[in-house]
Amino acid sequence: MPRSAALTTLTDPATISRGRAYVRSGRVVELSERGGILRAQVQGSDLYRVRLTGSGWEYDCPVGVTGALCKHCVAVVIAVEEGADDGAIGPDDPGQRDAGPPDPDPTWSWLADLPRAELLDLLRHAVGQVDGLFDLLAREYLSSSDDVAALRAEVDHSLAPRRRFYEYREANAYAHEAEGLVQVIEDLAERPTPELVRVVERAIELTVRTILRSDGSSGYQGDQVRRLLDAHARAAAALPASLDPAGRRRLATWLHTFRFSGKQDVFEVDVDAYAAALGDDGVAHYRGLVERSADAGSDKFAVRHARTRLAILDRDAEAIVRVVGGDLTAQHQAIAVVEALDDAGLGRLAVQHAAHGLALPRTHRHQVLVDRLAADAVERGDLTEAVSLRRDHFRIDPGGLTFAALRSAAADAGAWAAERTPAEGRLAEHRPDAHVAMLLGEDRNDEAWAFAMAQPQAATAAAAWERLCGRRAVTAPADTLPGFPDRCGGWITPR
Numbered sequence: 340m341p342r343s344a345a346l347t348t349l350t351d352p353a354t355i356s357r358g359r360a361y362v363r364s365g366r367v368v369e370l371s372e373r374g375g376i377l378r379a380q381v382q383g384s385d386l387y388r389v390r391l392t393g394s395g396w397e398y399d400c401p402v403g404v405t406g407a408l409c410k411h412c413v414a415v416v417i418a419v420e421e422g423a424d425d426g427a428i429g430p431d432d433p434g435q436r437d438a439g440p441p442d443p444d445p446t447w448s449w450l451a452d453l454p455r456a457e458l459l460d461l462l463r464h465a466v467g468q469v470d471g472l473f474d475l476l477a478r479e480y481l482s483s484s485d486d487v488a489a490l491r492a493e494v495d496h497s498l499a500p501r502r503r504f505y506e507y508r509e510a511n512a513y514a515h516e517a518e519g520l521v522q523v524i525e526d527l528a529e530r531p532t533p534e535l536v537r538v539v540e541r542a543i544e545l546t547v548r549t550i551l552r553s554d555g556s557s558g559y560q561g562d563q564v565r566r567l568l569d570a571h572a573r574a575a576a577a578l579p580a581s582l583d584p585a586g587r588r589r590l591a592t593w594l595h596t597f598r599f600s601g602k603q604d605v606f607e608v609d610v611d612a613y614a615a616a617l618g619d620d621g622v623a624h625y626r627g628l629v630e631r632s633a634d635a636g637s638d639k640f641a642v643r644h645a646r647t648r649l650a651i652l653d654r655d656a657e658a659i660v661r662v663v664g665g666d667l668t669a670q671h672q673a674i675a676v677v678e679a680l681d682d683a684g685l686g687r688l689a690v691q692h693a694a695h696g697l698a699l700p701r702t703h704r705h706q707v708l709v710d711r712l713a714a715d716a717v718e719r720g721d722l723t724e725a726v727s728l729r730r731d732h733f734r735i736d737p738g739g740l741t742f743a744a745l746r747s748a749a750a751d752a753g754a755w756a757a758e759r760t761p762a763e764g765r766l767a768e769h770r771p772d773a774h775v776a777m778l779l780g781e782d783r784n785d786e787a788w789a790f791a792m793a794q795p796q797a798a799t800a801a802a803a804w805e806r807l808c809g810r811r812a813v814t815a816p817a818d819t820l821p822g823f824p825d826r827c828g829g830w831i832t833p834r
Contacts, residue, residue: 350408356475357522358413367418381411389415482523487534498545510557521563524570531574539571547603575616587621595628598641607644611652651683670702690715722752739773742766771797784810
């Protein structure tokens, strides 16, 4: 797993700085180590899970789509090493645990003793020698201050597009350079002001303007725009004092203009997320603007989305069904109605429409309705109904996910003993590859090996054979020698 000394080769200085700030503010929680694997939860704009191993890292924050080392992973690395220095987390060797912390780096001791004026001179010199250091210091200042004017200047400097077209690498480079500032904005959204909300709007406008000039295959930029939109909604909702009437009208106008100006048709805004900031008069102004756009023949999808979110805000079930559901003859229509009703807090009606949708011609999103009905059954304490729903779904669509859902529901109901044999038989018959994966997942390695030997099509992928041979090499290494079978030609010693 990465160590703090290697972070500068894995990510940018701004991300490292934000990671340290997360550690200082106590955002790394539930940190644990077992079998050489570190697991933690880190509180950012949401609670994110991080898993660090000897070969890499896994995490579920938005930056995860890029594979980059995010500030949450950095925070865990730093927290672990600082914890080790404090004796809170140590190596697996008990003898090393008792050895005590290493001697402090003399460089840090020297810096700590420098007079303030000399330290500032050293920083000024370093800024001229180290690329990106000044940007790092500037963003640290922005993150810790309420200087909205300076933040606006940094947004204009860093996010304004400077090319007519950004190819894939250039688009990702733009997003990489913007990441530190996006993180600063996300942090500042937790202590918003009306001025900050307007700066976030400026950041959204500039990043959208850039993405429209970029290779569409770069998902990094799109993710940042969505994060900025989320930060904008959070900041508006968390304003410490109500906006005045002019401020509410201005915000409603911006929300409408962002989608209906004709400059972009990629990103939507959900007006219901802004209800507290807009107030009744702001919502009414937004509604009027949407209807005027509808009368003018504006983008029908944008109008439908805006009307849907207004109906959700109004908790108007009839309007939701009318706007979202259409003639309610297809599952995708039923699913959209169910999701909108749930967003409006109309759970009982959502369940009724899920049941209706389940009887419609099946699509690839059939599971959404099953999940909703099964969750409702569990909430009502009817575990038998939940098992029945999962069983019927598995019979229609036997696979690894539907099998796992049935197994979980049946185990909760104390019925897995009765369900197990027929379910495993059906999985083996219809999805032999998923059957092998299930057996390996339950550490039934000998059964998995025997099944794959009898039905080679059960492990057609190289990765599946690698797992099978790796497990078999532990108990029967001779079976994995080159040529016996051919699939395990690379396995000579147990692994």
